[in-house]
Amino acid sequence: SEISRYLELDALTVTGKSVDENIANCSVKDREVIRSIDNPINSEGALAVLRGNIAPDGALVKQSAVPPNLMQFRGPAKVYHSNETAIEALRSGEIKAGDAVIIIFQGAKGGPGVVSTFPFTSELAGSELWDSVVLITDGRFSGATEGACIGYVSPEAALYGPILGIRNGDIVEYDIPSRKLDVELEPEVIEQRLKEAEVKIEIKRGYLGVYQSTVRSVLKGAVLSGRD
DSSP states (O other): OTTGGGSOTTOBOTTSSBHHHHTTTOOOSOTTTSOOTTSOSOSSOSEEEEBSSSOTTOEEEEGGGSOGGGSEEEEEEEEESSHHHHHHHHHHTOSOTTOEEEEOSOSTTTTTSOOBOHHHHHHHHTSTTTTTOEEEESSBOOTTOOSSEEEOOSSOGGGTOGGGGOOTTOEEEEETTTTEEEESOOHHHHHHHHHHOOOOOOOOSHHHHHHHHHBOOGGGTSOBOOOO
16 A cells, blocks of 8 residues: 555456555554655665676675675675585684675576575674675575675576686675675686686486576576576
């Protein structure tokens, strides 16, 4: 009802009635719970799409959960291939304040299925580094995620997306208000690294293997296509 000015009110819904009919008798009982458009909790939505040479096809961040000091960031990359190795690095002290943790091979093809990085983000949230370390991954994150977590990087590493070319120590920079996500590398350097890179993923058996072998980018819905 509150956003009705932006809706197609005559659209038919699963109730058999139009949107307008469904909301005709709705009213807000508590304005602290449901705000008006003119008095929102936030002027923007919870999610933002970032793009740059790490994610030419986009990446998602839950900006409403990012600490103010991490809305802009620049720091060195630490690259891992699983939640488990990243968690081990966090516990051992290998990951330091100011690092950009990169977890790859978590996408639709690499997972297979888009793997949640919630095990790592929950571990990070419980550490003293929660507001000084960022996560960038081709996997996904939970709705309960807190902190600077950028996920769904597309194309994913297993599809030879640029995130595959990031190495330990490369400088990663993002600016959430400006919707930017980049690594400080020249295009020819990224291109050469991708040419030299090996995608080492275990192809599963059965239907899951068929999915893994034929799935395309999350940008297109992670649907199946013909073999390359």
